[in-house]
Structure formats: structure tokens, C-alpha cells
Amino acid sequence: MTADSIGQARSHSKYNDYLFAERAERVAIYVFIVGLALFNLVPFAWLFVSAFGIRPQGFSSLYLFTPDGLTLDNFGKAFDPKGGDVLRAMLNSLGTVGGAVLLAIVVCTLAGYALSRARFRGRRDLMYAILILQVIPITATVLPLYLVMRDLKLINTLQGVSVGLGTVQIPFILWVLKGFFDAVPMELEEAAWLDGASRLSALFRVVLPMALPGVGAAAVLAFNNCWGQFFLPLIMLSDPNKFLLPQALFKSILNYTNIDYGMMNAMSVIYIVPSLLFFFFARRYLIRGVMAGAVAGQ
Amino acid sequence: MTSNRVDRMILLGFVLPAFILLLIFYIFPALWAVRVSFTDLALTGAKALNYNFVGFKEYQRLFNNPDFYGALGRTLIYTVGTCVGQFTIGMIAALLLSRKRLFGQGFLMAVILLPVVVPSLIQALLWQNMLASGEFGTLNRIIGIVGIAPIEWVRDYPMVSVILVNFWNNSGFAMILFLAGLENIPSEILESAQIDGANGFQILRYIKLPLIRYVILLWLLLNTLGCFNTFDLVYALTRGGPGVETTIMGIFMYNQGFRYFELGLGSATAVILLLISFVIAVIYVRFMRVEV
Numbered sequence A: 001m002t003a004d005s006i007g008q009a010r011s012h013s014k015y016n017d018y019l020f021a022e023r024a025e026r027v028a029i030y031v032f033i034v035g036l037a038l039f040n041l042v043p044f045a046w047l048f049v050s051a052f053g054i055r056p057q058g059f060s061s062l063y064l065f066t067p068d069g070l071t072l073d074n075f076g077k078a079f080d081p082k083g084g085d086v087l088r089a090m091l092n093s094l095g096t097v098g099g100a101v102l103l104a105i106v107v108c109t110l111a112g113y114a115l116s117r118a119r120f121r122g123r124r125d126l127m128y129a130i131l132i133l134q135v136i137p138i139t140a141t142v143l144p145l146y147l148v149m150r151d152l153k154l155i156n157t158l159q160g161v162s163v164g165l166g167t168v169q170i171p172f173i174l175w176v177l178k179g180f181f182d183a184v185p186m187e188l189e190e191a192a193w194l195d196g197a198s199r200l201s202a203l204f205r206v207v208l209p210m211a212l213p214g215v216g217a218a219a220v221l222a223f224n225n226c227w228g229q230f231f232l233p234l235i236m237l238s239d240p241n242k243f244l245l246p247q248a249l250f251k252s253i254l255n256y257t258n259i260d261y262g263m264m265n266a267m268s269v270i271y272i273v274p275s276l277l278f279f280f281f282a283r284r285y286l287i288r289g290v291m292a293g294a295v296a297g298q
Numbered sequence B: 001m002t003s004n005r006v007d008r009m010i011l012l013g014f015v016l017p018a019f020i021l022l023l024i025f026y027i028f029p030a031l032w033a034v035r036v037s038f039t040d041l042a043l044t045g046a047k048a049l050n051y052n053f054v055g056f057k058e059y060q061r062l063f064n065n066p067d068f069y070g071a072l073g074r075t076l077i078y079t080v081g082t083c084v085g086q087f088t089i090g091m092i093a094a095l096l097l098s099r100k101r102l103f104g105q106g107f108l109m110a111v112i113l114l115p116v117v118v119p120s121l122i123q124a125l126l127w128q129n130m131l132a133s134g135e136f137g138t139l140n141r142i143i144g145i146v147g148i149a150p151i152e153w154v155r156d157y158p159m160v161s162v163i164l165v166n167f168w169n170n171s172g173f174a175m176i177l178f179l180a181g182l183e184n185i186p187s188e189i190l191e192s193a194q195i196d197g198a199n200g201f202q203i204l205r206y207i208k209l210p211l212i213r214y215v216i217l218l219w220l221l222l223n224t225l226g227c228f229n230t231f232d233l234v235y236a237l238t239r240g241g242p243g244v245e246t247t248i249m250g251i252f253m254y255n256q257g258f259r260y261f262e263l264g265l266g267s268a269t270a271v272i273l274l275l276i277s278f279v280i281a282v283i284y285v286r287f288m289r290v291e292v
Helices: A003-052 A073-079 A086-117 A123-135 A139-151 A158-182 A186-194 A199-227 A231-236 A245-254 A261-296 B002-036 B057-063 B066-099 B105-117 B120-130 B138-145 B158-183 B187-195 B200-211 B213-228 B232-238 B249-259 B263-288
Strands: none
Touching: A003 A073, A003 A261, A003 B066, A003 B105, A003 B120, A003 B138, A003 B158, A073 A086, A073 A261, A086 A123, A086 A158, A086 A199, A086 A245, A086 A261, A086 B002, A123 A158, A123 B263, A139 A158, A139 A231, A139 B002, A139 B249, A139 B263, A158 A199, A158 A231, A158 B002, A186 A199, A199 A261, A199 B002, A231 A245, A231 B249, A245 A261, A245 B120, A261 B105, A261 B120, A261 B158, B002 B263, B057 B263, B066 B105, B066 B158, B066 B213, B066 B249, B105 B158, B120 B138, B120 B158, B120 B232, B158 B213, B158 B232, B187 B200, B200 B213, B213 B263, B232 B249, B249 B263
């Protein structure tokens, strides 16, 4: 054997080692990431299995089971006015959250446009102040909000909850919409002014159509944020007829002695549908949004 | 000149509705809570109508109440626990994902982020099943695979349980933040470090982590803010129990105001929570360096 071929063999085995290490690393990465993804999916299994599945005899509905077949009975119980009465809660939720989003979008369209176009001293500080409000979670503000709602006689009204939820969304939507309005070129608007359009008509005829995708995106985000809110409706609404979906759901858990997890999960499936739809359509933008926010800090 | 002034008035008019709402339902409540925190207002009973200004008495009661410090301490444990856990899982995942592009990476990342958009009440419900006691509880079944005996999660390890639920909820968010930071590091820096003979750990310790320290700081501030203001998730899962073992600040405040009907004491708690949150939020916004 010549020295040359020994060298070749050695480097060949070195290359094999490298390939092996490469492959082992790849496998390790897959195991960790797929494991993490599974850890995120496992809890959802019970939700769907116990909502749609027929439970085997003698097995507690609290546990994950292999269904004996499919059924919609749990949804029947969930919609039954004497059972979960989910339809009423769903309409309450849709009305309240829809109203909150509409309110927030209307006032933020006007304010976002004005803040995008007006030049005045302290504008930066004002935008930072709004950002601070946005970052503070609702838990810190919910008890004070309750006190004011009480004095305004808005306790136990869906309108009160709607205004409260909508106001909490204002800082966030204001920032998003201002960003979209900033992107609409000033020249287009000036052309409309020369044609005699006022600020308001230029906003509605020229600027808003161009920023419409942004307004839609902000509305969808705000809807999902409001949809998940539990604390504010919990302390503001005491009449069961006015309960929102999360409260109706919570009521069925409070029934300590005899929780019907099948019905409860049917209600949960109904409650989670808008969030899942939102997720499937927006996940790419969601990831991109989080990443952009992170890099902005670097 | 006049038209300019009219235009300014119009723009001011556009801003007003949003700011009036913010004033009435956001700023004013915060100030109102400060006022109420100096009274002995109650939710029901005689003190609901005829309350008195009692100065700092409610704050004295709060600061002399061992339950308050208990809640504060548990909130700190909850915060530190979730920070350590999220950092470990999120950073490992981000480091791995930044090294190789995986098949189906977009899908996997989406799945890991999924819990973030799910209402927290649903998360709490799902984890009733995960943490259920006995051999059929889902988490007990999973640890049973590696031969660990069933654990009474909520009864014996309540704080660990709620921290675990928080991991599930937020690790994906941490992972994506860290990944964004790592992918933003210029590859020349890493290559030149490799050429200089730095090993993987040295690159991580002296190059990668320092370069993404702002991302880590932002995540840390956001997470701390979120932990101090956690209510839904823990309340729906344990209602602060067993006993008071998971009674963190949000639940303590709720109990004072709406279970014991002491709005004065509850407001004092809210004011302190609001102050803590405000300080963290201001630091966060200062570091964020967004363009206005």
C-alpha cells in the first residue's frame, strides 16, 4: 500500500465521520423540534376526541379515550337551552366583540390617519405613550375599569363590556393603522385635494381604499384578542343570560360535582373555531410579525 | 394660513374620539383607582354607600398582610420559573432551527406557536385533562412511558403545574423571538470566529448570546409583565388553590375586590400592580427603539 492511498483512505473515513456527525445532528434537531411540536398538539387531542367521540362505558370523560365511534350528542347538549345554552352565549360574544372591534376600528381609522399626517410637537412622545398603554396587560387595569363602569351604570350590560374591550384594543390598532397610513403616498391625497376633496372625503375615497387590507388585518387581530378576553366579562356580567362564551364555559367547570366534559369540550370547540380560523389564515404573518418585532429591538 | 388652521382643527377632531375613549376608560380609571385606594369602599353592605377617606390605611393593611407578600412571592416564583423554562426550551429550539433548515419548518414553527392564539380559558381546560391525577391523566401516561409513577400534579405540585402550562403556552413565542435574533447575526462574524478556532460553546457564549441580548431583554420584560398580570390561565385551572398555593397577584387582587368585596383594598393592590406594570412597560418601550 502506498502512502498516498493510506492518506486517501484516512481522509475518506474522516469524511464519513463528518457525514455521520452531520446526520446525527440533523436527527437530534428533528427529535427535539418534532417533540416540542407534539407537546403543543397533545392537549388538543382530548378536546376533539371527547367532543366528537363516543365514550367507552365506565371511563371518566376527564381522561383521553379511544372513542367507540363518532357522535354529535355533545353538541346537542351544548346547544340545548337547559344544557350549555351555547347559542345565546355565542350571540352575546359575537355582538359584544363585534361591537368592540367596530368601535375600535372606526375611532382608530380617524385617529391613526390624523397622527400619520399631522406634524406637531410631542408627536413622538405621544406615540410612545400609546405604546406604553398597549404593553400594559388588561389585568392591571381591569379593577379600575370596573370602578368607573360601576359609576357609569354600565355594569351587567353588554354595551359596557363592548366599550371596555374596544378601548383596550385602541392603542394596538392605532399603532398598526398609523403604520399603514404612513405607507400611503402623500401625493395621491394632494391630487384629490386639488380636485376639491376635503380631508374627510380624501381619507375615505383615496387613503382608506389603499390601506383597506391593513384595516382588515387590524380588525382580525383585534377580534381574536377580544374573543379570548375572560377577566373583564367575568367581573362585569352577573346575569347568566348575558354571559359571553368563556363565561358560559367557565360556568360548566364550576359545576364541581358533576362536570360533563363531553359537553364542555363541545362548547370549547365552538369557542375555539374563530381562533383556529384566524391561526390558519394568519400564521405566516403572525410569525413574521413576531420576528420583525424582535429584530426592531436589535 | 386660515385653511392651515382649519386643517389642524379637522385633524384634531379626528384624533378626539379615540383619545376621549382612552381617557374615560383607561387613563381616568387608573386615577380613580388611586382615589378609591384611599377609601374603605366595599362592593356591598353599608360601606358600599357610606365610605370614608382613610388615607394610607388600606395600604397599611395591605403591607401588613402576610397574604400580600405571599402573593407577591408566588408571582416572583411563577415569573422566574417560567422565564428559566421558556428560555431553556426556546433558546435550544431557536439554536437548533438556526443551524439547519428543516423539512416542514414553517409547519413545525406554526404548530409550536399555536397555543399563543388559543384563548387562555381553553388552555386551562385542556390542561385539566393533561394534569389529571391517577394513571389515566395524559401527562401521567406520558411520563409512565419512561416508567415514572403517576403524580398528583395539581395537589402536590400546584406551582410546577401552572408553570408547566405557561411553558406550553409561551415557549413558541420565545423560540421565534430568539430565532429572529439569531438569524439577524451576520454570517461573516460566525465564520471568522470559526476560522479563529472558536468552538461551538465559545461562539454561543461570546458571540451569539451577546449579539441577541436586546432580543433576550425584550422577551424578559414582556414575559415578566405577562407573569405579573396572569389571571385567566391560573384562575381557571386552580382558582388560586389548593389553599393559596397558586394565588398570584392577579388572583389576590380579584379575591380582595370581588370575593371579599373590599374594593378599597383591591384598588390598593391594583394600583401597586399598575405601578409595577407601568415601570416595566416604560423600560420595554425605551429599549424597543421603534420608529415613529
